[in-house]
Amino acid sequence: MSLRGRRGYLLLGISTCFLLGIFWLVVSTIQTNQAIQQQELDRSVVTIATNEERALVFYKDDCSDCQKIFPELYKENLAHDNLLFINLNQPKNKGYIAKYQLETVPTIVTPKGRYAGTDTEKIQQLLK
DSSP: OOHHHHHHHHHHHHHHHHHHHHHHHHHHHHHHHHHHHHHHHOOOOOOOOTTOOSEEEEEOTTOHHHHHHHHHHHHHHHHHOOEEEEETTSGGGTHHHHHTTOOSSSEEEETTEEEESOOHHHHHHHHO
């Protein structure tokens, strides 16, 4: 086989690998976004254990500020399993508003403190 033919096969192989990589990236991004949306819309009743060690994330699925930070929080939880998501649009979860003296969403409550807002640097500091 000539040098020209080998280059052609090499370029074809590299191109194929590149296209497969792009395809994998697109598919995994779509799947991740679907999982985030499914978690965000989850209106399950949440029971908080008295010895709960995870950070409590109070949010509403129709809150634009909550939607803004939710993907980052979801990925944080995938990596560390350190968050408990509580959708306050579930009527049975609304009792937590008084119990935790919530004034706005999103609010994150940890044993170290709390933060209400969308500043991702402040959220990361709280979760450390």
